[in-house]
Amino acid sequence: MEDEPPLAGVSDFHGRLVYRSTSGGWRSALFVVVVEVTSAFAYYGVSANLITYLTGPLGHSNAAAAAAVNVWAGTATLMPLLGAFVADSWLGRYRSIIVACILYVLGYAMITLSTMLSAHDPSLQAGDTSPHPLSLQVVFFYASLYLIAVAQGADNPCALAFAADQFDPDHPRECAARSSLFNWWYFSLAVGITVSVGVVGYIQENLGWGIGFGMLCALMLCAFVVFLLGTPTYRLYEPTPGAGSPFALLARSLTALSQHDNATSCSLLEAKDVATQKEDARAVLRLLSIWAGCLAYGVAFAQVMTLFNKQCRTLDRRIFGGVELPPAALQTLGPASALLFVPIYDRVLVPALRRTTGTLSGLTLLQRVGTGLALTQASMSVAALVEARRLETAREHGLVDDAEATVPMCWAWLVPQYVLIGVAGVFAEVGMQEFFYDQMPSELRSLGMALFYSVIGIGNFISGALVSLIDRITSSGGGDSWFADNLNRAHLDYFYWLLAGFSAAELALFLRCASTYVYSHKRLR
The missing domain is CATH 1.20.1250.20 (MFS general substrate transporter like domains)
Structure with missing residues (x-):
């Protein structure tokens, strides 16, 4: 050495x-x-x-x-x-x-x-x-x-x-x-x-x-x-104290963007520095419009740990004759679908798409995220249809007033919505991670990763606010809430349709922003 x-x-x-x-x-x-x-x-x-x-x-x-x-x-x-x-x-x-x-x-x-x-x-x-x-x-x-x-x-x-x-x-x-x-x-x-x-x-x-x-x-x-x-x-x-903070850099960039050019009061070097800061600020603002269009994924993903779980608890979860699956076990279908789909995407879809699009990675970063958002909307639509079928089965067998009854409907009905949200993550989550890291100015890339996590975070808060608001409104007249403790009298299907509509609106916003987005550093992969 x-x-x-x-x-x-x-x-x-x-x-x-x-x-x-x-x-x-x-x-x-x-x-x-x-x-x-x-x-x-x-x-x-x-x-x-x-x-x-x-x-x-x-x-x-x-x-x-x-x-x-x-x-x-x-x-x-x-x-x-x-x-x-x-x-x-x-x-x-x-x-x-x-x-x-x-x-x-x-x-x-x-x-x-x-x-x-x-x-x-x-x-x-x-x-x-x-x-x-x-x-x-x-x-x-x-x-x-x-x-x-x-x-x-x-x-x-x-x-x-x-x-x-x-x-x-x-x-x-x-x-x-x-x-x-x-x-x-x-x-x-x-x-x-x-x-x-x-x-x-x-x-x-x-x-x-x-x-x-x-x-x-x-x-x-x-x-x-x-x-x-x-x-x-x-x-x-x-880290560089103070100056190295991504938030300090972002604040200076946004401040520079709000200032008018003044060539007579600053040196050429200072003018170039201000121009760089302004370009960094514009890049961040462009990213925020894409970020806003991705929030529907976070809202839909929030249902996996909550309402999907409660749906499963009411169904027949027996496998291999008598073993009963815990409701949370079905959540493995999401990441398991991702594990199976990643090799298919990398080895089959990317080469095929590369020949069609001429893009080295098959899809550009925003095309990959947009595909994930479309699959998210499909997942919510399927969840609504399955829940409507579950409620109909409960009514047919006279189980509407029995909150503890097992609805004679196999747990496998929930597989499509779990698989769709899992595959959506391969497109949306990985795409967002790479996009926010790749397109963020180099000094602000830690903020880029935090932006990705905030999509999931804000999505959870939006979901929680919607649940609380709708529960208060639908139960105010003495009727059954969409989220009644007896799910056979609830209407999770209405809520899923609401989220499907929200996802469709967000997808439209995303496509509008993506169509005018100009990649920084000419990175088009």
Whole structure:
């Protein structure tokens, strides 16, 4: 190593020079991948079945539980905006991930303790949906949930970027490996989510909620230890205080855009700097119009963890003769569909589309996102048709007034809507990630990743607000709410049709904005 020059611009966690042969690459990135797969496993282990816990042991109504899940999930996916600011301005990515891991372990430990306390609280018994005072256990439970949301904010905008930092973009072999990292990252997270939704949901409902949540805490603690073990090999890029903040850069760019050119009062160098800032601001404003057109995906995706789950609970979920699937298990169909579709898309569709469109990637970034939005609209339409069929079956068998009855309709009816939303994610989510990263000015790319997460976050908040508003309106005259606790008297089909219409309107907005969008740096892939 004496003849090997140190890498420029990076250091180890002690601030010392680092060398290519002893740092970075896959040896370092895999430590980060372990943490992120585990954190995704744990997060979906809570979120996938959360509505069942809220309407069961905590005694919430369907509408209240759905709104609570939407607000929590929305907060977790908006927190990266704050996390990106803190990481880029102060902590740095490495320290942000450490803070996130500490908060994860604390949050999952608290939610486990809260579950154990609730099990001994006579006012919080499964099946008791009558109103009761807000207990300390319920407050403690929600505090633990939102601590996990804060951890997501510190983790999500930093983890993938930190893993990519371990590869030198100026070194041919490491540059190729970094490109491969993004593919394996998405694949690994999908595997973790698929396993989590199936396994953790089964454990929670059959072995106990405390055991299910406690397992997540133990796994997160082990992953934290693994991340720390990789510390001696990490390459660290220190953020530039203040000036390096993406939000500070964005503010300066927007300020420059609002100013008139004044060639007599500034030097040529200053004029060029102002022109660059104005172009960066225009690029961000163009991205925001595309961002607005993508919100329908976030609203539709919010239903997977809430109302899709409640639909499934009313159906015949037996497989292999007598084994009953937990409702959350069907959520594995989404990521599983994505896992199966990615190779088909990459190996079959892209080559075919390349010959047709002449674009190297088959579809441009916006075409890929638009395809995902169209599939999202189709998913909501199918969900509405299936729910209408479920309600008709309940009426035919006289089950309208029996909230606990199993409607004689197979769980397989829900497969198309889960598969459609899963395939939509391959187009929309991956497309949005690449688009917001690729088209954001280089100094603002951490903000670009946060914009992607905010699509899901704002979508959850819109969904929660719609559920609360419609529940209040439809139940105000003494009639049944669209989200009545007895789903056989509810009208989730009307709500799905509403979301299908919203998705169609958003798709029209997206197509209008995309048709006039000019890619920065002439990136048309």
